[in-house]
Amino acid sequence: MKVLAYGDVLDLALELVAAGRGISDNVVLLVAGDQEEKIQGLKGPNEVLLCKDVKSYDQESLVELITSIARDFDAILLPNDRRGRELVGVIAHKIGGSAATDVSSLRLENDVILIERITLGGKAIAVEELSLPAVMTIQKGRFKPLEDIEPEIREIKAPKIERRIEVLEKKEKPRVGVPLDKAEIVIAVGRGFKKKEDLKLAYELAEILGGVVGATRPLAADLKWMEEEVWIGISGVRVAPKVLVVVGASGQQQFSAGIMDSKIVVAVNNDSSAPIFEHADYGVVMDLYQFLPALIKKLKEAKGA
Amino acid sequence: MVDFDIIVVGAGPAGSVASYLLAKKGHTVLTIERGKRPGSKNMFGGRLYAWSLEKVFPNFWEEAPIEREVTREVLGLLYGDDGIEISLNGKPKAKSFTILRAKFDQWLAEKAEDAGAEIVSGVKVESPLIEDGKVKGVIVEGEEKIESSIVVAADGALSFIAEKAGLRAKLSGEDFAVGAKEVIELSKDAIEDRFRLEENEGAAQLYIGDITEGVVGGGFLYTNKDTISLGVVMRIGSLSEKVSNIETTMWNATERFKSHPLIGRYLKGGKLLEYSAHIIPETQFLRGVKLCTDGMVVVGDAAGFCVNYGLTVRGMDFAIESAIAAAEAIDIALEKGDTSASSLRRYEEALSTGMLREFEKAKKAVDLMEDQRIYTSLPKIAVNTARHLFHVDGKPKEGLYQFLRRSMSEEGISLLSALLLSWKALKSL
Amino acid sequence: MMVTLMDIAVLIKQSLDVQELRVDQDTGKIYIEEAPTKAGDIDLNAAEEAVRIKEKVGGKATAIMLSTWGASGKRLKEAKEALKRVLAMGLDDAVLIMGEEGQKADTYVVAKTLAEVIRDNYQLVLAAEGSDDNFSGLLPARIAAELDWPFIAYATALELEGEYVKVTRSLEDYEEIVRVKLPAVIAVTQEINKPRVPKLMDIVKAGKKPLDQRDFTPPSEPKIAIRELKVPKVERKNVIIEGDVEEAAEKLLQALKEEGVL
Ligand SMILES: Cc1cc2nc3c(=O)[nH]c(=O)nc-3n(C[C@H](O)[C@H](O)[C@H](O)COP(=O)(O)OP(=O)(O)OC[C@H]3O[C@@H](n4cnc5c(N)ncnc54)[C@H](O)[C@@H]3O)c2cc1C
Ligand SMILES: Cc1cc2nc3c(=O)[nH]c(=O)nc-3n(C[C@H](O)[C@H](O)[C@H](O)COP(=O)(O)OP(=O)(O)OC[C@H]3O[C@@H](n4cnc5c(N)ncnc54)[C@H](O)[C@@H]3O)c2cc1C
Numbered sequence: 001m002k003v004l005a006y007g008d009v010l011d012l013a014l015e016l017v018a019a020g021r022g023i024s025d026n027v028v029l030l031v032a033g034d035q036e037e038k039i040q041g042l043k044g045p046n047e048v049l050l051c052k053d054v055k056s057y058d059q060e061s062l063v064e065l066i067t068s069i070a071r072d073f074d075a076i077l078l079p080n081d082r083r084g085r086e087l088v089g090v091i092a093h094k095i096g097g098s099a100a101t102d103v104s105s106l107r108l109e110n111d112v113i114l115i116e117r118i119t120l121g122g123k124a125i126a127v128e129e130l131s132l133p134a135v136m137t138i139q140k141g142r143f144k145p146l147e148d149i150e151p152e153i154r155e156i157k158a159p160k161i162e163r164r165i166e167v168l169e170k171k172e173k174p175r176v177g178v179p180l181d182k183a184e185i186v187i188a189v190g191r192g193f194k195k196k197e198d199l200k201l202a203y204e205l206a207e208i209l210g211g212v213v214g215a216t217r218p219l220a221a222d223l224k225w226m227e228e229e230v231w232i233g234i235s236g237v238r239v240a241p242k243v244l245v246v247v248g249a250s251g252q253q254q255f256s257a258g259i260m261d262s263k264i265v266v267a268v269n270n271d272s273s274a275p276i277f278e279h280a281d282y283g284v285v286m287d288l289y290q291f292l293p294a295l296i297k298k299l300k301e302a303k304g305a
Numbered sequence: 306m307v308d309f310d311i312i313v314v315g316a317g318p319a320g321s322v323a324s325y326l327l328a329k330k331g332h333t334v335l336t337i338e339r340g341k342r343p344g345s346k347n348m349f350g351g352r353l354y355a356w357s358l359e360k361v362f363p364n365f366w367e368e369a370p371i372e373r374e375v376t377r378e379v380l381g382l383l384y385g386d387d388g389i390e391i392s393l394n395g396k397p398k399a400k401s402f403t404i405l406r407a408k409f410d411q412w413l414a415e416k417a418e419d420a421g422a423e424i425v426s427g428v429k430v431e432s433p434l435i436e437d438g439k440v441k442g443v444i445v446e447g448e449e450k451i452e453s454s455i456v457v458a459a460d461g462a463l464s465f466i467a468e469k470a471g472l473r474a475k476l477s478g479e480d481f482a483v484g485a486k487e488v489i490e491l492s493k494d495a496i497e498d499r500f501r502l503e504e505n506e507g508a509a510q511l512y513i514g515d516i517t518e519g520v521v522g523g524g525f526l527y528t529n530k531d532t533i534s535l536g537v538v539m540r541i542g543s544l545s546e547k548v549s550n551i552e553t554t555m556w557n558a559t560e561r562f563k564s565h566p567l568i569g570r571y572l573k574g575g576k577l578l579e580y581s582a583h584i585i586p587e588t589q590f591l592r593g594v595k596l597c598t599d600g601m602v603v604v605g606d607a608a609g610f611c612v613n614y615g616l617t618v619r620g621m622d623f624a625i626e627s628a629i630a631a632a633e634a635i636d637i638a639l640e641k642g643d644t645s646a647s648s649l650r651r652y653e654e655a656l657s658t659g660m661l662r663e664f665e666k667a668k669k670a671v672d673l674m675e676d677q678r679i680y681t682s683l684p685k686i687a688v689n690t691a692r693h694l695f696h697v698d699g700k701p702k703e704g705l706y707q708f709l710r711r712s713m714s715e716e717g718i719s720l721l722s723a724l725l726l727s728w729k730a731l732k733s734l
Numbered sequence: 735m736m737v738t739l740m741d742i743a744v745l746i747k748q749s750l751d752v753q754e755l756r757v758d759q760d761t762g763k764i765y766i767e768e769a770p771t772k773a774g775d776i777d778l779n780a781a782e783e784a785v786r787i788k789e790k791v792g793g794k795a796t797a798i799m800l801s802t803w804g805a806s807g808k809r810l811k812e813a814k815e816a817l818k819r820v821l822a823m824g825l826d827d828a829v830l831i832m833g834e835e836g837q838k839a840d841t842y843v844v845a846k847t848l849a850e851v852i853r854d855n856y857q858l859v860l861a862a863e864g865s866d867d868n869f870s871g872l873l874p875a876r877i878a879a880e881l882d883w884p885f886i887a888y889a890t891a892l893e894l895e896g897e898y899v900k901v902t903r904s905l906e907d908y909e910e911i912v913r914v915k916l917p918a919v920i921a922v923t924q925e926i927n928k929p930r931v932p933k934l935m936d937i938v939k940a941g942k943k944p945l946d947q948r949d950f951t952p953p954s955e956p957k958i959a960i961r962e963l964k965v966p967k968v969e970r971k972n973v974i975i976e977g978d979v980e981e982a983a984e985k986l987l988q989a990l991k992e993e994g995v996l
Contacts, residue, residue: 057908060884082905086887089875093845098957101870114961120867121752124764127962164884168900169911209996221925229906234869242995253752254866260968264995266986272552272974275753281971282989284982294983302987308935335938342770425937445934553976576758 001108004073005045006030006066008056008083010038014145016077017044019138021146023075023108029151032056032065043147053158059083060165061158063090068159070095073133075113080137092135100128100136122234122257139238141181178212178230185211186241188232188259191218192248192269192288196225201292202247208299214239216249233258248288251276268292309335309423310639312443312453314430314466316343316414319605319624320459322361324417324424326632332639334422335453336414337445339429344410347461348486348583350617351527351534352509353409355400357626357660362416366400370408372529373507375401377500381567383514383524384688388567390510403507403527403534405488430460432469433601440470440600454644455635456601459628462585464607472603473594482522482613485555485582486536487563489575493531499571500528511616514684516562521680523616524562526571532578533571537562538585538616555582585613596656597649602631610660612667615680623664630655682716683727740793740894742784743856745848745874746820746828748801748813749774750867757965764963771803773816776862778823778929780922783892784860785824785930791894797821797828798851800844800950802836814945821940822932828943833950840956845876847953853881858899859919863888871921878919886912887921 003020005027007013013029020027029045033056039048049069054061066087070076076091078084080102092099104125105116112129115136119126130136180186187206193199199213206213213230220231232239233255240261247268249255256279259265267280270287277283284291311327313320316338324336340346352375358365366374378393418424434442434450442452443466458466467473493504500508513523522539537558541551559580562568594609596602604610604627611620634652638644686709693708703711713723748771755769773781784795797820803809810832817828829851839847852859861874871887878885890909891902900913901920932940975982975989990996 057905059905082888083907085871086875086885086905089841089870089872090879090885092872093842093876093879099841099870099872099876100958101872118966119869119963120750120755120757120764121869123752123755123757123965125964125966126960127964129959129961131957164914165886166913167910168913171909173904173907173909175907217924221923228904235864243990254869260966264990264993265970266990277972277974279968279970281973281993282986283972283974284986285974286979286982290979291982294979295986298980298983298987337934423938423941425934428934428937447931447933449933449935451934576760578756 001026001075002073003027003075003077004030004066004069005077006032006062007079008032009079010035010042011145012079012081012140014042014044015140015143016079016138018143018146019103019106020075020077022106022143023113028073030066030069032058032062039153043150044145045151046149048151048153050153050155051158052155057083057170059086060163061161063087063094064159064161066091067094069156070097070133075133076135078135078137080139084137088135088137095133095135097133097135098130099134100130102139103136104139104142106136106138118234118257121253122260123253141238174227175229176227178214178227180212180214180230180232180237180239183212183239184242185209186214186232186239186244186262187211188214188216188239188244188246188249189219189226190216190247190249190255191223193219193225196223198289199225201288201296204296205245205292205299208296208303209243211241211243216255246276246280247292249276250274251279307442307452307454309333309451309453311335311455311457311635312337312451313422313457313459314443315458315460315605315607316340316417316424316426317347317410317459317461317605317624318358318413318621319607319628320457321410321413321417322358322625322628323457323459323604323632323635324422325413325420326361326629327635328417328420328422330632330636331421332636334417335451336417336422336424337428337430337443338414338424338426340426342407342411342426343414343424344407347406347410348484348581349406349621350484350486350525350536350538351403351405351529352617352619353402353404354619354622355402357622357629359400360629361625366402369404370412371402371404372527372532373403373502373505375403375509375527376506377502377508379508379510381510381512381514382684382687383512383516383565383567384685385515386566387688387692388512388514388565389687389691390567401509403509403529405529405532405534430466433458433466435470438599440598454600454639455649457628457631457635458601458603458607459605459624460607462606462611464603467594467603467607470598470601472596472598472601473609482538482540482585483551483555483582484536484538484585484618485559485580486534487559487580488529488578489533489535489572490531490578491533491572491575495574496528496531496533502528512562512568513616513680514688515681516565517558517680519681521615522558523680524568525617526568533575535559535563535568535572538613538618540613540615552582556580585618596653597646599646600644602635602649602652604628604631610664612664614667619667623660626660627656630660678716678718682713682718683723686712686716686718686723687727740787740791740858741856742787742793742795742858742860743798743852744777744781744784744795744820744825745859745861745877746777746781746797746799746816747774747862747865747873748772748799748803748809748816749777749865752867759965759967759969762965764965771809771812771816772866773819774862774865774867776864776866776922776924778820779924779926780860780862781820781823781825782927782929783922786927787858787892787894788824794827795825796856797825798848799828799830800836800839800847801830801832802839802844803832804837805832805834817945818937818940819932821943821945822937823930824932824936826943828945830945830947831950832947835952836950838956838959839950839952840958841870841872841876842957843952843954845873845880847950848873849877849880850953852877857916857918859883859917861919861921863921863923874919874921881917881919884914884918885921886914886918889920889922890926892920892922892926
């Protein structure tokens with residue numbers, strides 16, 4: 001059993017290495033691009049393959065690179081972000097392998113890999129048998145990087161490719177690095193807010209409670225009132241705070257799948273039939289524009305006292 | 306050229322039966338339902354009297370998704386933690402069934418579809434299309450106009466379609482009732498055991514007493530295959546009351562009903578599947594509804610063919626019967642090529658010699674049930690009297706007659722009126 | 735085979751309506767049979783994009799569905815409903831592949847099947863970034879690999895330029911505008927457009943558009959087997975806090991204090 005791990009962000013890649021260790025003693029980390037310095041002293045994988053002439057953002061070359069070395073491996077692990085998810089299906093199919101996304105646990109059983117992944121919009125966990133070779137994307141935050149092995153670093157050459165995708169323009173996305181997945185208190189806002197400026201109510205609440213603000217997908221991706229990295233849910237971030245306050249979000253399944261691990265969920269919504277109340281410990285059926293100011297006031301008083 | 310011979314607004318029982326019958330006659334029918342699916346929005350107690358649907362689909366229960374055939378009727382009087390249940394067992398010739406609307410309405414709609422009706426769900430009709438004082442079709446969301454020779458308004462109790470066509474006045478919200486209903490999952494075995502039923506047999510149980518805290522109304526409970534439909538109907542007051550208060554009142558009354566020891570025993574180990582509350586417009590007060598105008602007829606709840614008995618509501622059978630009569634009149638009108646009000650009036654005539662009589666009788670019963678004491682004093686006196694009769698503690702007992710007189714005078718009722726009340730209550734339930 | 739200028743295949747999945755899916759945490763039962771299915775939400779975005787392209791450059795767009803729900807009457811009816819929905823939006827015709835064996839098919843098998851339907855007949859495949867019920871996004875990627883066509887996911891804008899298509903794709907760190915020569919497979923996001931709400935008469939007419947129903951025979955063995963579906967245990971108290979605004983705020987804070995989380 002030999003496992004290949006690849007991720008453009010090193011921290012995440014080391015989580016993949018840890019995940020791979022669960023099924024193999026031989027986990028190789030592939031590093032692409034300009035990262036020679038960064039990998040000095042890195043620990044965890046049995047070996048590091050460094051391919052300097054493929055940029056870590058060059059999806060097309062990455063497909064070819066990974067496919068070209070794939071025959072040496074039984075499993076290939078990728079991060080469960082958009083980059084990883086764009087790669088996984090193509091690579092799997094090219095090598096005639098099985099594939100799975102959003103994997104939260106994996107183990108070897110005879111000659112299949114047994115994985116768990118969330119499915120049915122978060123209402124179920126599927127236990128799937130993947131035949132070998134298997135290519136999968138691994139959920140963030142599930143595996144703690146190991147620091148045991150000091151790997152050998154080997155440089156490899158990029159395969160020649162015939163480019164079919166021409167990148168005309170590239171705009172870096174602003175990243176603010178809101179630590180949503182690690183926050184203890186999260187305020188999640190949805191389309192119940194009428195204007196972008198009104199979000200200050202949520203920010204104020206977050207500030208008093210010492211938390212951070214996340215959003216539903218439409219608020220971040222469609223209205224673009226917040227950065228895309230803060231949307232919670234099946235296609236976004238999973239949160240696991242002590243307290244999650246969901247304000248003005250309907251709680252559709254694809255959102256709610258991302259909040260399952262929260263300890264206490266509070267929901268504020270003026271529609272008593274909103275599905276979010278099924279996912280909440282405490283529900284307040286009220287207009288957020290009335291309730292949030294009152295809550296903020298009470299919290300301030302409590303703090304003042 | 307019209308787009309369709311007939312447009313039916315609403316795929317409830319009235320709409321689907323009308324669609325079915327008219328499509329079967331070879332007319333082109335478009336049925337428009339605003340719910341995601343037929344039946345998905347329809348809240349209802351739980352019992353269908355079969356007499357009218359039987360005429361359209363003889364022995365429909367062999368094929369339709371019915372739950373159970375009602376063979377056990379129970380009337381209960383609750384007071385405090387105690388209660389009296391009177392039951393009638395047996396298979397009546399006039400059948401009735403417990404049903405769940407989501408499944409049942411869908412089945413009826415499929416029948417219409419199979420007969421050739423075009424059913425489109427998820428689209429709301431905004432208003433009738435009126436030109437030169439005649440209904441010429443409908444206008445749906447997005448201001449789309451669709452034309453037809455006839456429109457059937459089968460859009461339920463609040464019928465905006467009939468209202469906008471000038472066939473009925475705006476509902477005044479002065480007095481109205483609210484129904485709350487839960488569906489509770491229970492195993493088939495537990496249901497048959499606890500309600501003493503054979504397979505496929507069902508119970509219909511009605512309760513009055515202090516669960517409604519003096520408000521006209523009561524509780525109902527119907528057994529389905531592996532669920533129980535149960536709830537409370539209350540004539541709460543005026544629409545000016547805050548909706549959240551009403552919600553709380555209904556929720557509390559339902560909880561009181563469920564936790565009464567007599568009821569709780571039936572439900573033990575059950576799992577709540579759904580809860581909903583709904584306004585029951587007092588359509589029996591909807592006088593002066595016109596049933597047709599040029600190019601349009603009104604059927605079912607839209608025409609006010611629904612009776613609120615105080616603790617149960619009955620309207621599905623009337624809805625179906627009115628749809629049958631309407632379909633017949635429409636067929637003849639289309640055949641003649643005359644869709645004017647006078648040509649469609651045949652519908653009204655057919656009803657007045659048939660269903661309307663039954664309907665008027667049903668409404669009379671309701672007027673009797675208006676006496677608030679039926680819901681308060683009667684259960685209290687009855688339960689206390691039963692206690693007095695059956696409980697023995699070794700101390701000397703007051704005579705039954707004295708006891709009765711005393712408890713009635715406490716309630717401010719004379720013996721005569723108590724007897725009259727009981728008689729009325731039994732007659733109308 | 736001759737193809738007209740621009741023929742688009744839009745992948746429509748018969749997805750479980752997860753919002754209406756009931757699961758029982760106590761018994762672990764998942765009521766899949768009872769839950770309805772529908773066209774995936776983001777599939778509608780793909781369909782919308784196809785219709786917009788058609789409106790600009792002409793050509794034809796076909797909805798393609800391989801139903802993996804077996805061959806029951808109920809699922810067949812729902813599959814046709816789902817296809818009718820996108821036909822009403824403006825797609826021209828539909829191919830529905832369905833059969834008992836479909837229940838075992840994984841994305842590998844489905845991709846192999848659909849690639850044969852697509853090859854030689856279409857120049858552009860549009861699909862959703864993920865489905866409502868499984869959200870893996872694997873299918874379009876596999877189809878691209880099977881056809882050896884370029885694959886671009888997470889498209890937030892599309893523009894046709896002759897035999898090229900310009901795509902804005904949104905990844906976590908960059909938004910890129912890329913250009914590929916057709917044929918290609920593109921998976922779109924929910925934000926790429928707002929799917930139109932079809933007119934009622936379009937829904938009626940959609941029922942009369944050609945629907946080519948074919949039997950499904952798996953071209954190969956699946957690579958994946960689902961061993962088990964488990965229900966995650968999440969216990970929520972579902973307490974509704976009553977009272978006016980002030981009281982509710984007070985009660986909520988009290989409750990959070992008692993939980994020891996504030
Ligand atoms: C495959 C797929 C993946 C998806 N992934 C995600 C995901 O990862 N994350 C995600 O969030 N969504 C996701 N979605 C979208 C998801 O289905 C919902 O559409 C989305 O979560 C709804 O966002 P919302 O709650 O902000 O908006 P809405 O559904 O519009 O809800 C707004 C809510 O605000 C309430 N409200 C309005 N006014 C007030 C007021 N004054 N006071 C209080 N409450 C008020 C309303 O009652 C309503 O419940 C996905 C969808 C698909 C198909
Ligand atoms: C709490 C309660 C309990 C009841 N219990 C019983 C009982 O046990 N037994 C019994 O026989 N009756 C009962 N009834 C009454 C029964 O539900 C009605 O009489 C019956 O449903 C009437 O049928 P209908 O087809 O006329 O209207 P509905 O069943 O109301 O159907 C109307 C349909 O039209 C659709 N619609 C409405 N407006 C539009 C629009 N603008 N565009 C498109 N579609 C539209 C609606 O979505 C609906 O599907 C009860 C009613 C209530 C409220």
